[in-house]
Amino acid sequence: MKWVEMSTDDCPVQRTLGVVGEKWTLLILRDATHGVHRFDDFRRHIGLSEAVLSDRLRKMTEAGILKAVPYQEAGSRSRNEYHLTLKGWELWPVLMALRQWGEAHTGASEGQAVDIRHEDCGAPVRVVVECAEGHTALTPAEVTGRSGREALLRR
Template identity: 40%
Template sequence: MDDCGMARATDLFGDRWTLLILREALYGVTRFEDLRADLGIPRAALSQRLDRMVAAELLSRHPYREGASRTRHEYRMTDQGMEAVIVLVALMDWGDRYLRDDTPPIDVVDAATGEKLSIALTTEDGRVVPLQDAKMNILRRRQK
Protein backbone atom coordinates (compact mmCIF):
# COMPACT_ATOMS: atom_id res chain seq x y z
CA MET A 1 0.00 0.00 0.00
CA ASP A 2 1.21 3.49 -0.82
CA ASP A 3 1.88 5.24 2.50
CA CYS A 4 1.48 8.78 1.15
CA GLY A 5 -1.38 10.78 2.71
CA MET A 6 -2.59 11.73 -0.78
CA ALA A 7 -2.86 8.07 -1.78
CA ARG A 8 -4.77 7.21 1.37
CA ALA A 9 -7.12 10.18 0.97
CA THR A 10 -7.69 9.28 -2.68
CA ASP A 11 -8.77 5.80 -1.58
CA LEU A 12 -11.48 7.46 0.51
CA PHE A 13 -12.40 10.52 -1.57
CA GLY A 14 -11.48 9.20 -5.00
CA ASP A 15 -14.92 8.95 -6.53
CA ARG A 16 -17.43 11.56 -7.62
CA TRP A 17 -20.25 10.37 -5.35
CA THR A 18 -18.26 10.65 -2.12
CA LEU A 19 -17.25 14.23 -2.86
CA LEU A 20 -20.79 15.20 -3.87
CA ILE A 21 -22.28 13.59 -0.75
CA LEU A 22 -19.87 15.67 1.36
CA ARG A 23 -20.88 18.78 -0.58
CA GLU A 24 -24.56 18.08 0.05
CA ALA A 25 -23.92 17.44 3.75
CA LEU A 26 -22.12 20.77 3.90
CA TYR A 27 -25.20 22.40 2.35
CA GLY A 28 -27.32 20.81 5.10
CA VAL A 29 -28.82 17.92 3.11
CA THR A 30 -28.59 15.07 5.62
CA ARG A 31 -31.36 12.57 4.91
CA PHE A 32 -30.93 9.55 2.66
CA GLU A 33 -33.91 10.25 0.40
CA ASP A 34 -32.99 13.92 0.06
CA LEU A 35 -29.41 13.02 -0.85
CA ARG A 36 -30.66 10.46 -3.36
CA ALA A 37 -33.06 12.93 -4.97
CA ASP A 38 -30.57 15.83 -5.08
CA LEU A 39 -27.74 13.76 -6.53
CA GLY A 40 -29.64 11.28 -8.68
CA ILE A 41 -27.48 8.55 -7.16
CA PRO A 42 -28.63 4.90 -7.16
CA ARG A 43 -29.78 3.66 -3.72
CA ALA A 44 -27.12 0.95 -3.48
CA ALA A 45 -24.32 3.37 -4.36
CA LEU A 46 -25.55 5.93 -1.82
CA SER A 47 -25.90 3.32 0.91
CA GLN A 48 -22.39 1.98 0.24
CA ARG A 49 -20.81 5.46 0.23
CA LEU A 50 -22.63 6.53 3.39
CA ASP A 51 -21.56 3.37 5.24
CA ARG A 52 -17.97 3.96 4.19
CA MET A 53 -18.08 7.65 5.17
CA VAL A 54 -19.55 6.80 8.59
CA ALA A 55 -16.83 4.16 9.11
CA ALA A 56 -14.20 6.77 8.15
CA GLU A 57 -15.80 9.22 10.63
CA LEU A 58 -16.54 11.86 7.98
CA LEU A 59 -20.25 11.59 8.74
CA SER A 60 -22.17 10.38 11.77
CA ARG A 61 -25.48 8.50 11.57
CA HIS A 62 -28.42 9.77 13.65
CA PRO A 63 -31.83 8.08 13.87
CA TYR A 64 -35.04 10.04 13.41
CA ARG A 65 -38.70 9.14 13.08
CA GLU A 66 -41.52 11.12 11.56
CA GLY A 67 -44.95 10.22 12.87
CA ALA A 68 -45.67 6.51 12.74
CA SER A 69 -43.12 5.76 10.02
CA ARG A 70 -40.15 3.50 10.62
CA THR A 71 -36.92 4.85 12.06
CA ARG A 72 -34.66 6.34 9.42
CA HIS A 73 -31.22 7.95 9.59
CA GLU A 74 -29.73 11.27 8.76
CA TYR A 75 -26.04 11.83 8.17
CA ARG A 76 -24.30 14.80 9.75
CA MET A 77 -20.80 16.12 9.19
CA THR A 78 -18.35 15.26 11.95
CA ASP A 79 -15.48 17.53 12.92
CA GLN A 80 -13.25 15.36 10.74
CA GLY A 81 -15.69 15.74 7.86
CA MET A 82 -15.73 19.52 8.32
CA GLU A 83 -11.93 19.58 8.11
CA ALA A 84 -12.24 17.80 4.73
CA VAL A 85 -14.28 20.75 3.44
CA ILE A 86 -11.03 22.56 2.64
CA VAL A 87 -10.43 19.87 -0.01
CA LEU A 88 -13.87 20.51 -1.49
CA VAL A 89 -13.31 24.27 -1.52
CA ALA A 90 -9.93 23.84 -3.21
CA LEU A 91 -11.46 21.59 -5.90
CA MET A 92 -14.37 23.97 -6.40
CA ASP A 93 -12.04 26.96 -6.69
CA TRP A 94 -9.80 25.19 -9.20
CA GLY A 95 -12.80 23.99 -11.22
CA ASP A 96 -14.34 27.46 -11.23
CA ARG A 97 -11.10 29.02 -12.51
CA TYR A 98 -10.19 26.44 -15.15
CA LEU A 99 -13.33 24.55 -16.13
CA ARG A 100 -16.02 27.26 -16.29
CA ASP A 101 -16.79 29.91 -18.89
CA ASP A 102 -19.49 31.55 -16.79
CA THR A 103 -19.89 32.99 -13.31
CA PRO A 104 -19.68 30.32 -10.57
CA PRO A 105 -22.91 29.76 -8.64
CA ILE A 106 -21.20 29.75 -5.24
CA ASP A 107 -18.61 31.88 -3.46
CA VAL A 108 -17.00 31.02 -0.15
CA VAL A 109 -17.02 34.16 1.97
CA ASP A 110 -16.16 35.33 5.47
CA ALA A 111 -19.43 35.08 7.43
CA ALA A 112 -18.69 38.31 9.31
CA THR A 113 -17.54 40.54 6.45
CA GLY A 114 -18.75 38.87 3.25
CA GLU A 115 -15.22 39.07 1.88
CA LYS A 116 -14.38 36.32 -0.64
CA LEU A 117 -12.04 33.66 0.74
CA SER A 118 -9.37 31.65 -1.04
CA ILE A 119 -7.25 28.61 -0.27
CA ALA A 120 -3.63 29.29 0.72
CA LEU A 121 -0.58 27.52 2.07
CA THR A 122 0.35 29.00 5.43
CA THR A 123 3.03 28.55 8.06
CA GLU A 124 2.08 27.59 11.60
CA ASP A 125 2.01 31.29 12.54
CA GLY A 126 -0.34 32.13 9.66
CA ARG A 127 2.06 33.63 7.13
CA VAL A 128 0.91 32.92 3.54
CA VAL A 129 3.52 31.17 1.39
CA PRO A 130 3.11 31.35 -2.41
CA LEU A 131 2.95 27.93 -4.06
CA GLN A 132 6.13 28.61 -6.07
CA ASP A 133 7.99 29.07 -2.75
CA ALA A 134 6.79 25.75 -1.30
CA LYS A 135 8.54 22.39 -1.67
CA MET A 136 7.82 18.81 -0.72
CA ASN A 137 10.04 17.70 2.14
CA ILE A 138 10.28 13.92 1.74
CA LEU A 139 10.74 12.45 5.20
CA ARG A 140 11.11 8.84 4.09
CA ARG A 141 11.16 7.01 0.79
CA ARG A 142 8.46 4.60 -0.20
CA GLN A 143 9.41 0.96 0.06
CA LYS A 144 8.75 -1.15 -3.00
Protein backbone atom coordinates (compact mmCIF):
# COMPACT_ATOMS: atom_id res chain seq x y z
CA MET A 1 0.00 0.00 0.00
CA LYS A 2 1.42 3.42 -0.98
CA TRP A 3 1.55 6.23 1.58
CA VAL A 4 -1.01 8.36 -0.30
CA GLU A 5 -3.41 5.40 -0.33
CA MET A 6 -3.30 5.04 3.46
CA SER A 7 -5.81 6.69 5.76
CA THR A 8 -4.40 9.30 8.11
CA ASP A 9 -7.34 8.99 10.51
CA ASP A 10 -5.24 7.19 13.12
CA CYS A 11 -1.81 8.70 12.39
CA PRO A 12 0.29 8.97 15.59
CA VAL A 13 1.82 12.26 14.38
CA GLN A 14 -1.66 13.68 13.86
CA ARG A 15 -2.82 12.44 17.29
CA THR A 16 0.28 13.93 18.97
CA LEU A 17 -0.25 17.28 17.29
CA GLY A 18 -3.80 17.21 18.61
CA VAL A 19 -2.31 17.24 22.11
CA VAL A 20 0.88 19.34 21.82
CA GLY A 21 0.83 20.84 18.33
CA GLU A 22 0.33 24.43 19.38
CA LYS A 23 3.01 27.05 19.97
CA TRP A 24 2.03 27.98 23.53
CA THR A 25 1.82 24.35 24.62
CA LEU A 26 5.35 23.67 23.41
CA LEU A 27 6.67 26.81 25.11
CA ILE A 28 5.02 25.81 28.39
CA LEU A 29 6.59 22.38 27.97
CA ARG A 30 9.98 23.98 27.27
CA ASP A 31 9.76 26.09 30.43
CA ALA A 32 8.56 23.15 32.54
CA THR A 33 11.65 21.15 31.50
CA HIS A 34 13.75 24.04 32.83
CA GLY A 35 12.04 24.04 36.23
CA VAL A 36 9.23 26.55 35.79
CA HIS A 37 6.18 25.36 37.77
CA ARG A 38 4.04 28.35 38.73
CA PHE A 39 1.33 30.07 36.72
CA ASP A 40 2.72 33.60 37.15
CA ASP A 41 6.23 32.45 36.21
CA PHE A 42 4.96 30.80 33.00
CA ARG A 43 2.92 33.92 32.16
CA ARG A 44 5.79 36.34 32.74
CA HIS A 45 8.43 34.25 31.01
CA ILE A 46 6.44 33.21 27.93
CA GLY A 47 4.33 36.36 27.66
CA LEU A 48 0.92 34.86 26.97
CA SER A 49 -2.44 35.91 28.34
CA GLU A 50 -3.86 34.45 31.54
CA ALA A 51 -6.82 32.98 29.62
CA VAL A 52 -4.62 31.18 27.08
CA LEU A 53 -2.24 29.94 29.80
CA SER A 54 -5.12 28.64 31.91
CA ASP A 55 -6.55 26.82 28.91
CA ARG A 56 -3.21 25.24 27.93
CA LEU A 57 -2.37 24.18 31.50
CA ARG A 58 -5.83 22.61 31.84
CA LYS A 59 -5.46 20.71 28.56
CA MET A 60 -1.93 19.55 29.40
CA THR A 61 -3.10 18.38 32.83
CA GLU A 62 -6.08 16.54 31.31
CA ALA A 63 -3.72 14.88 28.81
CA GLY A 64 -1.48 13.69 31.65
CA ILE A 65 1.53 15.76 30.53
CA LEU A 66 1.45 17.93 33.64
CA LYS A 67 0.11 17.28 37.10
CA ALA A 68 -1.24 20.01 39.34
CA VAL A 69 0.42 20.08 42.76
CA PRO A 70 -1.22 22.34 45.36
CA TYR A 71 0.91 24.78 47.34
CA GLN A 72 0.16 27.71 49.62
CA GLU A 73 2.38 30.59 50.60
CA ALA A 74 1.81 32.17 54.00
CA GLY A 75 -1.12 34.57 53.92
CA SER A 76 -2.20 33.57 50.40
CA ARG A 77 -4.82 31.26 48.98
CA SER A 78 -3.97 27.74 47.79
CA ARG A 79 -2.68 27.55 44.22
CA ASN A 80 -1.26 24.90 41.92
CA GLU A 81 2.21 24.30 40.61
CA TYR A 82 2.48 22.33 37.39
CA HIS A 83 5.01 19.51 37.27
CA LEU A 84 5.88 17.30 34.32
CA THR A 85 4.72 13.71 34.56
CA LEU A 86 6.68 10.84 33.04
CA LYS A 87 4.46 11.25 29.97
CA GLY A 88 5.46 14.92 29.87
CA TRP A 89 9.17 14.18 30.22
CA GLU A 90 8.89 11.73 27.32
CA LEU A 91 8.30 14.81 25.11
CA TRP A 92 11.76 16.17 26.01
CA PRO A 93 13.43 14.61 22.93
CA VAL A 94 10.83 16.36 20.75
CA LEU A 95 11.82 19.71 22.26
CA MET A 96 15.49 18.88 21.80
CA ALA A 97 14.87 18.00 18.14
CA LEU A 98 13.02 21.29 17.59
CA ARG A 99 15.87 23.15 19.29
CA GLN A 100 18.50 21.36 17.20
CA TRP A 101 16.64 22.15 13.97
CA GLY A 102 16.13 25.77 15.05
CA GLU A 103 19.80 26.26 15.83
CA ALA A 104 20.75 24.85 12.43
CA HIS A 105 18.13 26.56 10.28
CA THR A 106 16.60 29.67 11.82
CA GLY A 107 19.84 31.62 12.27
CA ALA A 108 18.20 34.04 14.68
CA SER A 109 21.31 34.74 16.75
CA GLU A 110 25.01 34.12 16.93
CA GLY A 111 24.91 32.50 20.37
CA GLN A 112 22.64 30.23 22.36
CA ALA A 113 20.44 31.34 25.23
CA VAL A 114 20.96 27.95 26.89
CA ASP A 115 23.85 25.67 26.07
CA ILE A 116 22.70 22.06 26.63
CA ARG A 117 25.61 19.70 27.34
CA HIS A 118 26.11 16.16 28.61
CA GLU A 119 26.98 16.49 32.28
CA ASP A 120 29.53 13.62 32.26
CA CYS A 121 31.70 14.62 29.29
CA GLY A 122 30.67 18.21 28.51
CA ALA A 123 29.80 17.55 24.86
CA PRO A 124 26.80 19.32 23.27
CA VAL A 125 23.62 17.25 23.28
CA ARG A 126 22.08 16.26 19.93
CA VAL A 127 19.09 14.20 18.91
CA VAL A 128 19.60 11.14 16.71
CA VAL A 129 17.31 8.44 15.39
CA GLU A 130 18.21 4.88 16.27
CA CYS A 131 16.71 1.45 15.80
CA ALA A 132 15.76 -0.91 18.62
CA GLU A 133 19.05 -2.80 18.09
CA GLY A 134 21.06 0.33 18.91
CA HIS A 135 22.21 1.40 15.44
CA THR A 136 22.37 5.18 15.79
CA ALA A 137 22.31 8.27 13.60
CA LEU A 138 20.07 6.66 11.01
CA THR A 139 19.15 8.74 7.97
CA PRO A 140 15.85 8.63 6.08
CA ALA A 141 17.59 6.61 3.35
CA GLU A 142 18.36 3.89 5.90
CA VAL A 143 14.81 3.27 7.09
CA THR A 144 11.69 1.84 5.50
CA GLY A 145 8.10 2.64 6.33
CA ARG A 146 5.66 -0.20 5.76
CA SER A 147 1.94 -0.32 6.29
CA GLY A 148 1.16 -1.92 9.61
CA ARG A 149 -1.56 -4.42 10.49
CA GLU A 150 -3.91 -1.59 11.41
CA ALA A 151 -3.36 0.45 8.23
CA LEU A 152 -6.55 1.44 6.49
CA LEU A 153 -7.15 2.51 2.92
CA ARG A 154 -7.97 6.17 2.42
CA ARG A 155 -11.67 6.71 1.84
